[in-house]
Amino acid sequence: MSLIDRKIRGFRLIDLVALGVLAAVILGVYLAKTIAGRERAEIATVEKQIDAEKARIRLLQAEVAHLEQPARIEALSSAHLGMVPVQARNEATLDNLGQVALGKKTP
């Protein structure tokens, strides 16, 4: 008697094996779906957080750009600190840093 024709309590072994495999596949898919669903929910939550943070970062970047408007900075620095645009004699380059250190006038 071949393995395919062998019977256990009147049922062929091959049918029982197929049934077992079927049950295992069903269980596997169910578990995968359940676990993946949970993971997916977590991923979606994290991704939502990332998106929200990105939106917040963009808002902050825009806020920074707004606050750093050149005209605003200039007005504030002029009004509160008495600052003016850099004069040529106050400019320093890598070449004349030595002169600056020695207290000489920079060209």
Add this chain to the structure above:
Amino acid sequence: MSLAHPSFEAPGWRWLKARVWGLEHAFERARAAGKAEDDTRIRIFFVLTLFAVAFLVLAVGATRAALFSDAGRGGGYVGAVGAARADLVDRNGAMLAADLLHYGLYVDPREIWDADEVRRALRAALPDINRQRLEKVLRGERRGFVIAGLTPEQRARVHALGLPGVSFEPEERRVYPLGRTAAHLIGFADTGGVGLAGAERALNDVIRAGAPGKAAVPLSIDLRVQAALEDELYKAAAEFQPRGAVGVVTNVHTGEILGLASYPTYDPNQVAKASDDAKLNRAAASIYEMGSTFKAFTVAIGLDTGVATPSSTFDARQPFQLGYRTIKDYHAARKILTLVEVFQHSSNIGTAKLAESIGGERLSKYFADLGLTRPAKVELMESARPLTPRKWDMDAVASTSFGHGMNVSPLAVTSAMGALLNGGYLVPLTIRKLEPGQRPQGQRAISEQTSLQMLQIMRANVIGGSGKSANAPGLSVGGKTGTGEKYDPAIRGYSTQRQVSSFAAVFPTSGPVEADRYFVLILLDEPHGTAKTYGYSTGGWVAAPAAGRVIDRIAPFLHVKREPDLIKVVGEGSVAAAPLGDGH
């Protein structure tokens, strides 16, 4: 054969087992062994296989869907479909325009039991709310839109009130965080995501195409240069009270616009509140009779055609009759001038005599080669078409030689000046950042030799001519003043009271022709002289100083090194800074 303990099994289970049992022994009953086509086992096996395959396919599909599905992702920051636009940044990456998450506020009156309370609370939280619209929604019968563009903070404030029937929907909104800075160059877009002005309009397709990946579109402007340009232009505007003003900074080799300012200006975040006058980009969309700034073109054409050399002389002792016009000098030198002196004194007589020698045909051809007879080549849709003489008779030749009878946009002048100063190539202007080292190949307009001569002549004009007040320490600034009288329809002639005063500057004029070089244009439309300028409102008095200050401030940003030898010359004091004569 019997099944175990059948008496303890449920009828359903017994029935199922009987069915399976019957199926299992069907082949025996059919006595079909040995006949494959009638073998029930084979049929059963075949059907089972089909089911197994189908189930496996479903299993794989379900697993894939479970593990790799996009469903449920995102949702926190989803832009309005079709309206999204990429960010605009300056050449160094500073944000100029961006789509930001905002919220629209909706009210459902069916869920509200105290409309007065909701009305009062919303008005207090959102003072800008449209009261009529709110009232209409509150009195309506279904959910309605009340206000758009709430920031997350505003949304949180309203949300914290816990009002029933109030809900929010996310929406993208175009925001210009720099407000008025570079407003005319950046432009603005409508709520549907369509660019309506400036770069937003000119680069609309590029900006929209870049939106899905949020890839920023870099513009050519340098925010630092733009800021210095605007600051000095607005200071000049505050001092001389012009009707309008323009400032432009370009790289003459690449055509990149590094700064562009137009006065008056507006806030692109509040376009509806801005007047048409404020929204007008005078650099691109307005045309002017530029006056003596045009003499740079005439002199360059004279040199390029071989009609004159820098040492050629012109008799400016007497007014010059050309056609039916008598041409005079505003600040008559009453002497014989070399070509360089004609330029320095801004002599109309000398320039007209030069133009007569050039002739209308050649003059007009060169003007065309310099791009002065068509809208400036630049992405901006606002670029205006010039007004040019219908026929190039002697009157037109004389007028255009010193910047009258021909109206061009400041950007057209900028582009043409670039050709005079970059080695002779007319390079299209651009508002897009080019790759480092990239220099577009333009059309040759004048020779390299002429270009070098023009650099020297323009430098000479700042050292000892009408452009003295534009000098900046160590930067070998060159330039040409311009004061174009405006045509007054009321008197059917040119008004001596209404002028367009400008200064076209280049720096550094020293160095080889391929050296990095920048052009600065300052233009004031109908400025008013002050006591400080002795009542003069000419280019040398009102525009040249601003140009000099702009150059002085932006040179470090552009990595233009000061020449130590030149610093002392400028530092001699205020006398050196006063323009020659009336600075016309």
